[in-house]
Amino acid sequence: xxxxxxxxxxxxxxxxxxxxxxxxxxxxxxxxxxxxxxxxxxxxxxxxxxxxxxxxxxxxxxxxxxxxxxxxxxxxxxxxxxxxx
Amino acid sequence: xxxxxxxxxxxxxxxxxxxxxxxxxxxxxxxxxxxxxxxxxxxxxxxxxxxxxxxxxxxxxxxxxxxxxxxxxxxxxxxxxxxxxxxxxxxxxxxxxxxxxxxxxxxxxxxxxxxxxxxxxxxxxxxxxxxxxxxxxxxxxxxxxxxxxxxxxxxxxxxxxxxxxxxxxxxxxxxxxxxxxxxxxxxxxxxxxxxxxxxxxxxxxxxxxxxxxxxxxxxxxxxxxxxxxxxxxxxxxxxxxxxxxxxxxxxxxxxxxxxxxxxxxxxxxxxxxxxxxxxxxxxxxxxxxxxxxxxxxxxxxxxxxxxxxxxxxxxxxxxxxxxxxxxxxxxxxxxxxxxxxxxxxxxxxxxxxxxxxxxxxxxxxxxxxxxxxxxxxxxxxxxxxxxxxxxxxxxxxxxxxxxxxxxxxxxxxxxxxxxxxxxxxxxxxxxxxxxxxxxxxxxxxxxxxxxxxxxxxxxxxxxxxxxxxxxxxxxxxxxxxxxxxxxxxxxxxxxxxxxxxxxxxxxxxxxxxxxxxxxxxxxxxxxxxxxxxxxxxxxxxxxxxxxxxxxxxxxxxxxxxxxxxxx
Numbered sequence: 001x002x003x004x005x006x007x008x009x010x011x012x013x014x015x016x017x018x019x020x021x022x023x024x025x026x027x028x029x030x031x032x033x034x035x036x037x038x039x040x041x042x043x044x045x046x047x048x049x050x051x052x053x054x055x056x057x058x059x060x061x062x063x064x065x066x067x068x069x070x071x072x073x074x075x076x077x078x079x080x081x082x083x084x085x
Numbered sequence: 086x087x088x089x090x091x092x093x094x095x096x097x098x099x100x101x102x103x104x105x106x107x108x109x110x111x112x113x114x115x116x117x118x119x120x121x122x123x124x125x126x127x128x129x130x131x132x133x134x135x136x137x138x139x140x141x142x143x144x145x146x147x148x149x150x151x152x153x154x155x156x157x158x159x160x161x162x163x164x165x166x167x168x169x170x171x172x173x174x175x176x177x178x179x180x181x182x183x184x185x186x187x188x189x190x191x192x193x194x195x196x197x198x199x200x201x202x203x204x205x206x207x208x209x210x211x212x213x214x215x216x217x218x219x220x221x222x223x224x225x226x227x228x229x230x231x232x233x234x235x236x237x238x239x240x241x242x243x244x245x246x247x248x249x250x251x252x253x254x255x256x257x258x259x260x261x262x263x264x265x266x267x268x269x270x271x272x273x274x275x276x277x278x279x280x281x282x283x284x285x286x287x288x289x290x291x292x293x294x295x296x297x298x299x300x301x302x303x304x305x306x307x308x309x310x311x312x313x314x315x316x317x318x319x320x321x322x323x324x325x326x327x328x329x330x331x332x333x334x335x336x337x338x339x340x341x342x343x344x345x346x347x348x349x350x351x352x353x354x355x356x357x358x359x360x361x362x363x364x365x366x367x368x369x370x371x372x373x374x375x376x377x378x379x380x381x382x383x384x385x386x387x388x389x390x391x392x393x394x395x396x397x398x399x400x401x402x403x404x405x406x407x408x409x410x411x412x413x414x415x416x417x418x419x420x421x422x423x424x425x426x427x428x429x430x431x432x433x434x435x436x437x438x439x440x441x442x443x444x445x446x447x448x449x450x451x452x453x454x455x456x457x458x459x460x461x462x463x464x465x466x467x468x469x470x471x472x473x474x475x476x477x478x479x480x481x482x483x484x485x486x487x488x489x490x491x492x493x494x495x496x497x498x499x500x501x502x503x504x505x506x507x508x509x510x511x512x513x514x515x516x517x518x519x520x521x522x523x524x525x526x527x528x529x530x531x532x533x534x535x536x537x538x539x540x541x542x543x544x545x546x547x548x549x550x551x552x553x554x555x556x557x558x559x560x561x562x563x564x565x566x567x568x569x570x571x572x573x574x575x576x577x578x579x580x581x582x583x584x585x586x587x588x589x590x591x592x593x594x595x596x597x598x599x600x601x602x603x604x605x606x607x608x609x610x611x612x613x614x615x616x617x618x619x620x621x622x623x624x625x626x627x628x629x630x631x632x633x634x635x636x637x638x639x640x641x642x643x644x645x646x647x648x649x650x651x652x
Contacts, residue, residue, distance in 0.1 A: 016598075043562055043596065050516050050566070 005078045008052075012074075015051040016044050028075045045071055052077075058084035089193050091170040091243065092117060094159035096152050099123045101130050103178025108138040108183045116141045116166070117159045118176075122149030152240075152265070158254055164246050169196070171534050172243045180241040184284035192243040199249065199272050202241035202284035240265055241284055248277055286586055365421055373417045377410055387412045390633060391624070393550035393558040399617060400624035408625075415625040422578065423464045432465045433582035443587040446572065447476050452523030454564040454571045455530040458589060458616055461577030461626045463530070479522050481531040481563075523569045529572070531562045533612050534629060545602065547610040550617060554634050556609040564594040573615055577623045586619060 009023040012032070013054075021038065031037035033045065048071070049060050058081055060067070070080035093116040097104065099560050101123075108116065118135050120128050120143065128145055135143040144162065146155065156173055163171045170192055174180055184202060192200045252272060272279065377384060387409040394400035402408050422432070434440060446453060457463040519529050536544050536555050543562075544555040564571045571590040576583050590612070596604045 041598070041601065043566070043601065045596070046562075046566060048518060050520065053517055 001078055003083060008074050008077055008081070010033050011051055011055065012038075012040075014050055015038070015047050026074060029073050031073060032071060032077075034064055048077075052081060056081050056085060060084075089196060090168045091172060091189055091192065092163050092166070092168040093172045093174055094156060094163065095174050095176050096118065096121055096155035096159065097123065097131060097176035098149055098152075098155075100176035100178075101127055101134070103136050104131060104176055105137070107174065107176070107178060107182065108134065108141060111138075113139055113187075114172075115166070117162050117171075118143050119155040119159045120145040121152065121155040122146050153253075153268075154564040157250070160246055160250050160253075164250060168246055171246050173240055175240045176583050179637050181284055184241070185280065188241070188243050188282050188284070192245075194554050195278060195280050197245055197248065198278035198280045199245065199269070201269065203281040237403065245277070248272075252277065253429060254355050273647055319517065324333075362421060366418070369417045369421065373413050377413045380630075382632075383413075384409055386630045386632050390550075390627065390629070393552060393634070394620060394624050397551040397617075400549065400619040402624070416628050416630075418578070419462050419628065420628070422462050422583075434465075434576075435579060435582050435584050437585070439585045439587040443574075443585060446587075450526040452526045452567075452569050453528055453576045454523075454560070454567055454569050454594075455528050456533040456560045456564070456571055456612065457530055457574045458532055458534045458619070459628045460534075460575050460619055461623060463532075463574055463576050464584065465576050465583050477522070477525075477527040479519060479527060479529045481529070481559075500572045516563075519563070520567050523567050529563070529567060529569070531560045531563060533557065533609075534616060545606045545609045547606055547613050549613045549633070550620070552634050554613075558605050558609070558614060561594055561605050561608045562596070564591070565596045568593060573612070575616075575619050577619070577626050579623075588615070590615075 009026045012018070012026065013023045014022060018038075023080065026038065032040050047084055052058060053060050070076055091114065093111055093114050095104070095107065095116060096119045098121040104118070116138070118131065118141060120131050132143045132145070135141040142162070144158065146158070160171055172185065172188065174182075179642075180202065188200050192198070215601065245530075249268065249272070253268065269279065277639060388404055388406075391400060391402075391404035391408055391412065395402065395404050523529060533556065536557050543558040545558055546553045546555055548554070549556070570592050573586070573588050573590045573595055575586040577586075578584075591608070594608060618629075
């Protein structure tokens with residue numbers, strides 16, 4: 001799981017071209033969206049979603065009500081991805 | 086294929102006189118009699134007659150639900166009892182049962198078909214029916230593009246149970262006498278084969294028909310008119326429709342609208358193919374007049390738009406009621422143009438530098454995002470591209486249109502490499518499919534001048550024809566996501582042909598995180614400028630019949646469902 005979390009952090013940094021942030025800077029429990037964290041926005045979410053689906057082959061259902069929770073932090077995202085694999 | 090096991094279904098509503106002799110002649114075929122709300126006394130007699138014969142099941146509906154509902158109940162029961170086929174026989178004794186073996190034989194050798202009796206009328210057919218029947222068949226023929234439709238009103242037929250139940254569950258609405266017709270047309274439609282077998286029809290003198298001449302003919306003709314004018318009424322309304330309670334409307338009517346439009350479009354396509362453009366235009370004229378007369382919202386929207394275009398000097402014509410009417414007419418013509426482009430006529434496109442660039446990009450094999458507008462007929466150029474089969478095209482359009490479009494396309498132009506995606510559901514899945522398409526050198530087409538239907542629609546406000554208006558963010562967000570060059574494509578009618586305007590919009594649309602909205606606004610504004618310069622040339626060919634400048638309260642943003650979820 002830890003490895004997956006690290007991978008996801010790297011994926012976020014590379015696919016969003018984050019300039020001032022490195023993968024190591026992202027806290028596993030840091031909120032990705034909204035205030036007080038990385039402050040990513042919805043377009044970022046979409047980019048991340050596309051990358052994840054491509055890389056891990058997990059199918060992300062845009063109608064999933066819990067999508068917001070899955071995308072909240074790197075930890076929840078990793079849990080979601082490993083659960084879907 | 087399961088074993089051929091047939092039963093008989095006899096729907097009856099107060100018909101009892103002929104029942105005994107019908108049952109006697111069925112030779113012990115398992116029979117289900119559906120008493121469709123006969124008077125209790127008559128019901129008791131029917132029940133008693135059923136008991137006198139072997140293997141006759143009596144089922145009673147206390148309330149008269151109509152022939153269609155009765156037959157369907159019988160079919161459901163037949164399925165429960167394991168029958169593969171059901172023979173429908175009217176209870177009034179008008180069917181000549183000596184034809185039954187040949188009907189059954191035909192069904193046995195064509196187990197997937199509906200086998201229907203083709204009445205060879207004797208001289209004793211009541212006059213009203215004699216007059217009405219060919220007329221109904223004419224409409225059925227037109228609607229079903231009847232290559233081979235037997236008599237659609239004859240109730241003497243053999244149904245393959247499963248297929249028909251499925252069809253009814255999906256799409257048949259008529260529950261009364263129009264059911265007989267509707268099911269034949271729709272069966273033809275979904276590809277259930279139809280076989281006709283000549284049968285003699287007798288009108289017994291001591292009997293009566295539940296075919297209420299007024300009510301049933303009215304509902305029959307309503308059905309036919311519904312099918313025939315489906316598109317004429319509904320296609321414009323699909324496109325025109327955009328009133329404040331549109332979501333409720335859409336939810337309630339979408340399936341119906343889509344179906345109606347589909348039928349109508351198909352019908353119109355056939356008429357177009359057979360009778361040509363002028364007849365179609367003539368057929369549409371009253372509809373346009375009707376829409377103009379009753380569509381207050383659209384009329385005002387047209388006026389509002391023409392006023393804006395005139396005020397900023399883009400349109401040289403003073404906005405009048407007449408000009409609005411011409412605007413409506415021009416829309417009608419564009420609907421026909423779409424149709425003809427997708428059917429037979431390869432439209433003529435005037436040569437020019439735009440066309441050269443278009444061909445150049447097409448042959449380059451690069452995947453691009455094409456932003457278009459509700460101006461003229463971008464469909465025409467898509468049709469040309471599709472017909473030539475050069476570049477696969479993925480079109481994003483509103484949900485109800487997308488379904489309709491895909492279905493029509495499959496029908497009219499089966500080899501066409503065009504796919505439609507509903508714009509309201511662009512999520513990660515679609516984004517991935519589209520980015521793969523781009524990578525393969527395909528095109529992704531999206532209109533830039535229609536605000537998303539959902540209230541969560543993401544929009545930006547930029548000046549357009551002298552006043553701030555809302556434009557969707559979607560096209561620009563999508564283009565940035567797909568990381569492909571973006572082009573603008575417009576295609577307007579010019580004389581007897583079409584003029585293409587094709588130009589590069591941006592090599593790469595970039596939306597830096599620091600100022601996304603600002604960047605989107607700049608792109609939207611660049612788009613609005615380009616649209617304005619096209620409108621200056623053909624002001625009557627911009628078709629957005631809703632108040633484009635009206636502020637929509639609380640309309641926030643979005644083209645993409647997942648964005649909402651992720652926030």
